[in-house]
Amino acid sequence: MRTLAEQLTDTLVVLFGVSTLVFLLLVLIPGDPVDVVLGESAQAADRAAMRASLGLDRPLGERWLDFYADLASGDLGTSLIRRQPVADLIMQRLPATLQLAAAAFLIVVLIAIPLGILAARHRGRWPDRLAQTFALFGLSIPNFWLGPLLVLLFSVQLGWTPVSGNLAPGSLILPAITLGLSMAAITTRMMRSSLLEIESQAFLRTARCKGLGEVAVLLRHSLPNAMLPVITVLGMQLGSLLAGAVITEVVFAWPGIGSLLIDAIRQRDYPVVQGVVLCIAFAYVLTNRLADLFAAWLDPRVHEAN
Amino acid sequence: MVKAAVFLLALLLAACQAAETDVIVFAVATPPSVLDPRLASDAASERTNNLLYERLVALDDNGRAQPGMATWQRITPTQYRLTLRSQRARFWNNRLPEPVDVVATYRSLLDSALGSPHTGALAHVDKVMEAGEDAVDFHLTRPDPVFPTRLTIGIVPAEAIQGHNLSRKPLGSGSFVFVEWRDDGGLLLERRRDGQRIALVPVADPTMRTLKLISGEAQLLQNDLPSELYRYLAAQPGLSLDEHAGTTFAYLGFNLADPILANPDVRLAIAHAIDRQAIIEHLFDGRAEPAESVLRPRHWAGSADLKAHRYDPELARDYLRRAGYDTARPLQLSYKTSTDAFRLRIAHVLQSQLHDIGIRLKIASYDWGTFFGDIKNGSFQMYSLAWVGVNTPDILRYAFHSDSTPPAGANRGRYASPEVDALIERAEMADPDGASALYAEVQRRVHRDLVYVPLWYESNVVASRGLSGYRPTQDGSYLALNAVRITNE
Numbered sequence A: 001m002r003t004l005a006e007q008l009t010d011t012l013v014v015l016f017g018v019s020t021l022v023f024l025l026l027v028l029i030p031g032d033p034v035d036v037v038l039g040e041s042a043q044a045a046d047r048a049a050m051r052a053s054l055g056l057d058r059p060l061g062e063r064w065l066d067f068y069a070d071l072a073s074g075d076l077g078t079s080l081i082r083r084q085p086v087a088d089l090i091m092q093r094l095p096a097t098l099q100l101a102a103a104a105f106l107i108v109v110l111i112a113i114p115l116g117i118l119a120a121r122h123r124g125r126w127p128d129r130l131a132q133t134f135a136l137f138g139l140s141i142p143n144f145w146l147g148p149l150l151v152l153l154f155s156v157q158l159g160w161t162p163v164s165g166n167l168a169p170g171s172l173i174l175p176a177i178t179l180g181l182s183m184a185a186i187t188t189r190m191m192r193s194s195l196l197e198i199e200s201q202a203f204l205r206t207a208r209c210k211g212l213g214e215v216a217v218l219l220r221h222s223l224p225n226a227m228l229p230v231i232t233v234l235g236m237q238l239g240s241l242l243a244g245a246v247i248t249e250v251v252f253a254w255p256g257i258g259s260l261l262i263d264a265i266r267q268r269d270y271p272v273v274q275g276v277v278l279c280i281a282f283a284y285v286l287t288n289r290l291a292d293l294f295a296a297w298l299d300p301r302v303h304e305a306n
Numbered sequence B: 001m002v003k004a005a006v007f008l009l010a011l012l013l014a015a016c017q018a019a020e021t022d023v024i025v026f027a028v029a030t031p032p033s034v035l036d037p038r039l040a041s042d043a044a045s046e047r048t049n050n051l052l053y054e055r056l057v058a059l060d061d062n063g064r065a066q067p068g069m070a071t072w073q074r075i076t077p078t079q080y081r082l083t084l085r086s087q088r089a090r091f092w093n094n095r096l097p098e099p100v101d102v103v104a105t106y107r108s109l110l111d112s113a114l115g116s117p118h119t120g121a122l123a124h125v126d127k128v129m130e131a132g133e134d135a136v137d138f139h140l141t142r143p144d145p146v147f148p149t150r151l152t153i154g155i156v157p158a159e160a161i162q163g164h165n166l167s168r169k170p171l172g173s174g175s176f177v178f179v180e181w182r183d184d185g186g187l188l189l190e191r192r193r194d195g196q197r198i199a200l201v202p203v204a205d206p207t208m209r210t211l212k213l214i215s216g217e218a219q220l221l222q223n224d225l226p227s228e229l230y231r232y233l234a235a236q237p238g239l240s241l242d243e244h245a246g247t248t249f250a251y252l253g254f255n256l257a258d259p260i261l262a263n264p265d266v267r268l269a270i271a272h273a274i275d276r277q278a279i280i281e282h283l284f285d286g287r288a289e290p291a292e293s294v295l296r297p298r299h300w301a302g303s304a305d306l307k308a309h310r311y312d313p314e315l316a317r318d319y320l321r322r323a324g325y326d327t328a329r330p331l332q333l334s335y336k337t338s339t340d341a342f343r344l345r346i347a348h349v350l351q352s353q354l355h356d357i358g359i360r361l362k363i364a365s366y367d368w369g370t371f372f373g374d375i376k377n378g379s380f381q382m383y384s385l386a387w388v389g390v391n392t393p394d395i396l397r398y399a400f401h402s403d404s405t406p407p408a409g410a411n412r413g414r415y416a417s418p419e420v421d422a423l424i425e426r427a428e429m430a431d432p433d434g435a436s437a438l439y440a441e442v443q444r445r446v447h448r449d450l451v452y453v454p455l456w457y458e459s460n461v462v463a464s465r466g467l468s469g470y471r472p473t474q475d476g477s478y479l480a481l482n483a484v485r486i487t488n489e
Helices: A004-028 A033-038 A044-053 A060-072 A086-121 A126-140 A143-157 A173-198 A202-209 A214-251 A257-266 A270-298 A300-305 B002-014 B043-052 B099-110 B206-215 B227-234 B264-273 B276-282 B313-322 B341-355 B368-377 B394-400 B418-429 B432-448
Strands: B023-028 B057-059 B065-067 B070-076 B079-084 B125-130 B135-140 B176-181 B187-191 B197-202 B220-222 B239-254 B288-290 B331-337 B359-365 B382-387 B452-465
Touching: A004 A060, A004 A270, A033 A044, A086 A126, A086 A173, A086 A214, A086 A257, A086 A270, A126 A173, A143 A173, A143 A214, A143 B206, A173 A214, A202 A214, A214 A257, A214 A270, A257 A270, A257 B368, B023 B206, B043 B176, B043 B187, B065 B070, B079 B099, B099 B125, B099 B135, B206 B220, B206 B227, B206 B452, B227 B239, B227 B452, B239 B264, B239 B288, B264 B313, B264 B341, B264 B359, B264 B452, B276 B288, B276 B341, B276 B452, B331 B341, B331 B368, B341 B359, B341 B382, B368 B382, B394 B418, B394 B432, B418 B432
Parallel strands: B023 B197, B023 B220, B331 B359, B331 B382
Antiparallel strands: B057 B065, B070 B079, B079 B135, B125 B135, B176 B187, B187 B197, B220 B452, B239 B382, B239 B452, B288 B452
């Protein structure tokens, strides 16, 4: 039986691998940070001085070790453009991303689980076909297209919500729907297929033979067992809500870490790109681990298997 | 589950704050990121800093130096005296800018520890010293007849040089004061004259920027929209569209070190195969004008007599045949560009026009870092880029002198002409009248040698709602915000 400490060790190994990969990718991609700071007209001596001050003249191994030493102390470096600590920039933007992710996650849960149950309960009939059609649309429409469509309808035509930004009342609604809809589609299908899969299980027949009503069978027996794969998917989705928020944040001018990442890529602000990618990767790994732990708590068989 | 839903709904509502109504919202594609004029190099930051900081010298539309907070006098060829004007604006704390502020600003710029992108342009400044109560002397290591044109960086208070993060909390003497960084990533400024507040709000997506203006959430947009959106905006009631000739110069670059493109006949064939007028008409919706040089003809160092390489596919085929290519032996070339959708659209039109004369153009689109890295490393045959905000003839050394091959400059085509080098060097030492003729000759030779195919100057376009007084400028600066006012019509 794997202990919590072992799982934590696994997580740390994954995080180590991710951070090393991010460090190496940023070193290997084309583009010179000195050009970003000084521009192309800089004198050779100034370039050399800047290279030394950024530590770019030192061996790669040494820079890698320093990177980990700084990371351990929470220092993600300093933005080349804004001249601010990267950790501060991320902390300024993270709450907006978390708000958006939480609202989108709420939409996923509120739409996907009831719709998945409805589809499974009425398999092959119109509610099922409606749910399947919704899932197909949700999966097919890209965020960068859905966002402006929603804005045209709800903001420009009806005037119910603001177009973009995060200051006006109701500004979270459209970005959350845009971000949550495609994920709700995946989860709806997962919920439906998971419920159908356990439908023929003996324990459900037993429950019904005992005289339990359909609602009680669903709530007490079907759902807890069917939720296991759904929780795994939801865990993965929570992580990808942070990563997938990049496009939605840009479309809706939502001031989160996604738009910070895009700005940093455009400005070739390498330390900020590195910090945000690390932040997203860490969030992804941690939410997946939390989903594993939650699944193990929900179903002792998972715990035993581990 | 229900508790969690209620909590999350509360979170959703908590994210929303009251909307502002007395602020002019200026939706920008890119927000300013650095509000320290010594460190800023991107266009959005420089335009914003010009509102927040007064400069010793300003440049007019023709690139000539005009007094800003100071007038100047050439004491010797290597010494300039800048005298602060008595009616100069005060700093945010009501203190009058003094010579000590000018000296502190420029000394910090000369210090490589600051890491300023402007240090290179001031490399020939030997020292900066106070000269009495209201004057500052600049001593140069070599004569520079147009030195005042380099003094366009905002002056910061001496006490803010150390220990104050001007990038985040700017302190200047410009016509606007900084109020705050907004929670939406934007910037709130206040006009000192009348307290009118203006928010620069970042909205990266052009469609959303347009919708924001139409819905009334924003009152002002400037540039960075595809032509179809300008057309759409022009048809909307209550909006006004205004445009002004711009200085953003687009060109098609050649790698002259490439054995195929080193042949002038190939370059002439390409130049005559491109129908610029059609591109301007259909892709820019007429919001650009043909260009022949990086400096506009009316610029003091510009050249007004450059003859365009007219669109003539037959002539282009003749040049191509002379170079040894025809339909039986087609010429294949590669063209690099960024991932910007509009630039890709232009690339495909160029591909089609060159195909008509028998050139197969292979388009390669890369993210900006890779694309620009390849251009600087000389790893390309053809590419297209634009010079933004160029207003001094220094660009000619930077882009065409043989000493300016990257990383020492931006001679990306690897052009090497001893005559052009000599002309540039002579122009740099000549008085402005003499320099003007020499720089014009540099541009004639660059044009004759077809170092690049000059394409067009992109216009500056402004769309607004319920405002008056904002007129776009040639360089796309935000200084027109000094005159803008709400009309609510």
